[in-house]
Amino acid sequence: MTTFEERTRVHVFRDDALGEHDAVGLAEALRRGEVSAAEVARDAARRVREAEERLNAVQVHLDAPEPSVTGAGGAFDGVPTFVKDNVDYLGLPTGHGSAAFTPRAARRHAPFARQFLSSGVTVLGKTRLPEFGFSPTTEYEGAEPVRNPWDTDRSAGGSSGGSAALVAAGAVPIAHANDGGGSIRIPAACCGLVGLKPTRGRVLANAQSRRLPIDIVSDGVVSRSVRDTAAFLAAAETYWRNPKLPPLGLVEGPGRPLRVGFLVDSPNGVRADAATRAAVTETAATLERLGHTVQPVELAIDPRFTADFLTYWGLLSFLIGATGRTLGGDFDRRRMDGLSRGLRETYLRDWQGTPGVLRRLRRTSRAYAAAFRGLDLILSPVLAHTTPPIGHLSPLVPYPVLIERIIAYVAYTPLNNVVGTPSISVPAARTTEDGLPIGVMFSGRPGSERTLLEVAFALEADRPFRRVQDV
Template identity: 80%
Template sequence: MTAFEIRTGVHAFRDDALGEHDAVGLADAIRRGEVGAAEAARDAAERVRAVDARLRAVEVHSSPPASGGAPGGGVFAGVPTFVKDNTDYRGLPTGHGSSAFRPRPARNHAPFARQFLSTGVTVLGKTRLPEFGFSPTTEYEGAEPVRNPWHTGYSAGGSSGGSAALVAAGAVPLAHANDGGGSIRIPAACCGLVGLKPTRGRVVANAQSRMLPLDIVADGVVSRSVRDAAAFLAAAEAYRPHPKLPPVGSVEGPAKRRLRIGLLPDSPNGVRTDTATRAAVLATGEALERLGHTVEPAVVAVDPRFTDDFLAYWGMLSFLIGATGRSLGADFDRRRMDPLSRGLRESYLAVWRQTPGVLRRLRSTAVAYAAAFRGFDLLLSPVLAHTTPRLGHLSPTVPYPQLIERILTYVAFTPVDNVVGTPSISLPSAHATDDGLPVGVMFAGRPGAERTLLEIAFELEADRPFRRIQDL
């Protein structure tokens, strides 16, 4: 099998067991006996081999099972997928995208891996991420980057760039992703996918997240359809309902209720959005009004120090990893961490005495954010302040002061939802860049508002189906 070339892009869609199915569709075909689970796993592995020489999205391969599908079934029973390589999966090494240590096979599944497996998926390996998930692009100091299947000269986003590249290219229908500052939504925007970051606590937290002074990480998936995102969340909730959040339940389409939606074309931290991204967001607002929703300007009055505080917290995470890295491997050497990680650590050491104030102000962001929702059901904004950059623009080899300025003027919208713990979703807009790359838009809601986010996503997907890479 060979990959299909599209100008400077690549995809793996073909007439095999996977066809053009999303995860729900493939699971239904397996359930009906039209496709075998083992056949689906084998064909997915072939698709991955066909595209990964170009995309470099896979960190670890796992042999397809002789017979696929979880014994107990599940909404995605028999659907082939990948786990991101910052999450333990028994028998496979967990490398965190780092060269600072030699990863060893995990003895047990991480809590989220068990939750993910409860959906019935067949895991074919692990996907690449930038070192410790710190970067919004999946690039490295001394290795090939993960490439965007729509145009291989561009970033696939980060930190779930490997997962997004495989799903967008059609190698698998959906894949694991997680998000500590935009790492589900950013690669979804770059690769034309659906990426839902759940409310804090909606999905089980891994041990590392529970130890943080402020848990900013949420796990989920990236997918090509809204119904896959909805089916995953319903299955995750069935595995472990959250006792204090409103239930999401099964969401299968738009709601009849019309919403009041606040429009945020520019970032709360003052970063202005580029022309192409702004046009995508405004066009989405116009589509929503045509569909009967009310769209009006909104204001998010976060503390002016929010960006500096988030950067300090980000640096603290790098410092903690450097200080505790021996837990990852006896040979861990923080001097081998990449320049971005080292720069974050050093920037934190310059301000570490301010940590109590940083944490206090970050926690208080919830008050300002809640005020922004007064009178609104959802907020509409860009995912990113500008369109997907070429590879190299955000490389960890760029001098740290220049690199961090570039990152902060790119990732200007997503971190607030991580700090507050609110849900948000990245959707492909109807617009594309001059090079044919996707442009994402983002909806955010109050804590527990995933159902409303999925309903609006279903409505936009039905109004103007998402662009497909195989049609180019």
Template identity: 80%
Template sequence: MTTSEERTRVHAFRDDALGEHDAVGLAAAIRSGEVGAAEAARDAAARVREVEARLHAVQVHAEDAETTASGSGGGAFAGVPSFVKDNTDRRGLPTGHGSAAFTPRPARHDAPFARQFLSTGVTVLGKTRLPEFGFSPTTEYDDAEPVRNPWHTDHSAGGSSGGSAALVAAGAVPIAHANDGGGSIRIPSACCGLVGLKPTRGRVVANAQSRQLPLDLVTDGVVSRSVRDTAAFLAAAERHWRNPALPPVGLVEGPSGRRLRIGLLLDSPNGVRPDAATRAAVTETATALERLGHTVEPVSPAIDPRFTEDFLTYWGLLSFLIGTTGRTLGAGFDRHRMDPLSRGLRETYVENWHRTPGVLRRLRRTKSAYAAAFRGHDLLMSPVLAHTTPPIGHLSPSVPYRTLVKRILAYVAYTPIDNVVGTPSLSLPSAATTDAGLPIGVMFSARPGAERNLLDVAFTLEAERPFRRIQDGAGR
């Protein structure tokens, strides 16, 4: 590794209890007695401490997690150390939502999804940072250190699950909780070279707040370094609770050998064109799939041209609702202390609140237009983001609001449709990298309930071209 790489790349892989295991591998080592759960938790906590000084990914550490870890409780990931994102209640830990607008209090109970996540057997070492209320595609703040990308610390780790992605990519833990309301699993996965699957709406347990919204955008999941970890999580979560309205996923353990028909979408439905490096990464991945016998052909979903503006208005409605009800989150809530992005979203919504009925009507209609694109296709393939991972500061909430929104819309041009429609969608590392050595993600989306198709193509590409490893430096 060069001096420059040593200065900008951060990872904690070494010869300890975690080694280079993914979550499935570490759980197997714990079950066999090769590694103790307490030992794994202790070494993971040491790794976290090592990288945290440079990544700033952790919001709060759980007390005594290392000493109470146990691999005897069952679950696919029994004894595997992990983290919960700080917008989801974990009993005994405060939930801050990335905001300085209130003082959070310790949660009295685990959130419904937290219970499902814990049912997999993970040992929760703490909570990871996110941008305020998950509104931004980067985990940066108006008056605090940003979460930095372990592949290159001058760049964003993505958002809103940036803290989780940074820890997993750096090797501090093998898997971590994430959730996605506009791309917040897939965006940081693309930035940090991870596997990030947003499940179908209703695939996992919904939290109470989501069910109260006029349009539920948020789905929980994980970020991981291997496809089998994501597949194992879905199967384990399903053993805790399965939605009878969706076909079961079960445990997918490798590619099926099926030949898939894949629709290729290079330019986003709202007309944003990807930059050259992103376009090349997606095109090269498409070519690789064709070599493997899959059919890839262009597709153009007929999405309402007002979709982007409507989604932004709905995002503003969410900020308005938080500003109105925020006193329920913790002590001393003051909406005027929300960060400039949150305030700008809220203020813009207040100016345009009368558009809400039409916005909701058009967003709901997106389902039929998007479904038409799947006719004759098993999957849709596109960039995750319209350009490669930006440097810290480009999307900071301290950037003037109108400039910042233009930058966000020029970056996050592909992911929100799956949140509005509820379809499952997956970010996968491509074989390409940026000039700075950062990963570039490729996105696959499927019909509701068709996560097996996503895992199928993910296993296929992982086997054909194993993902780059941060610990290997630039030589791989």
């Protein structure tokens, strides 16, 4: 393993039209006329090309993107960004990170893509993800992995690893991400970013999500600042608001004192490593110093939750294998990677238990709600251990070993996907030996994005998040 001094760190911040702005700051500079949308798009494209030489984060890069300005005061008018390559964007292929088929150009924007574009962003292309978003790292059997800007020997997380790598490195200030088991929050934690998984139904669902037996997928963004994530959600709500959820509006800073429960070890019994435990404990102490009430909490979920979630993952892999020709006429499930194949084959050995699995997963919301009695939020780790090296979670690892490693790593995030509740990952600490980011997670009740953003604002104000270029 490389030492702190020897490891490779990548960033592309420089004195150009983007500067060190976050998305909100860059949009303000554009509105004031300090820079033009064309200059920003040009300089962002240069940054992306430079970052891509080291990070392998981009699936499709548009050579001459057309600056997008809504003309109606969009929150991110002219701000460059990327869309993750599992959401349709008109004219660009949607590959889902898979080598099992040849993707076709999308004939229309997906509903969420339209919602995202309504904010005025300029899309530069699409970012890479692991096959069908199943893995917590963005690695492949036959291609270069997406690398972490903090240490290119480390995972950038998954499944929104390409988006997180570009944002952390400074290529763009904000990028699309989505989350079906932790895929916004995991790469945010690995790359030192803010990543909020919204409540189910907070933003427009794509066609694939609406067809799932349990819709576990939420779309959002990864960003370097809390205010960027808050501005994204406010802009999304301006385009479309779910009347079944409380309105959100623009959250601009810390809020009232909160009652926060905290847990360190996961509800399924996985014990967090020492650095992660310390990050959560120190965050709890910071919250108390800032005037919040913090107390331990237990989340008593069904002990079969992990096995049930894996079965559900396997069902999704089976459904993809069965319907893959809708993605590309040459789809061949035998070319799916080792993780996808392992999930599918394991599911097929015990598919008869699916109705019971679905019933138990749907009942998880009761245990989740019970844990919140008397509490506003729950603080926990995002992941059970710090960012692993490239290869540790590769789809080339034999499936029985790989799935055990995934269970020992992704022990906290899937609960919110099943229940449909919001949660946010924020940078909280760095590892002592190599300075890698460690994220902590706050989870809330349905519709509580405002409270999550307010506590994240408070932590950011108390101790500004370290960026890769600051180290």
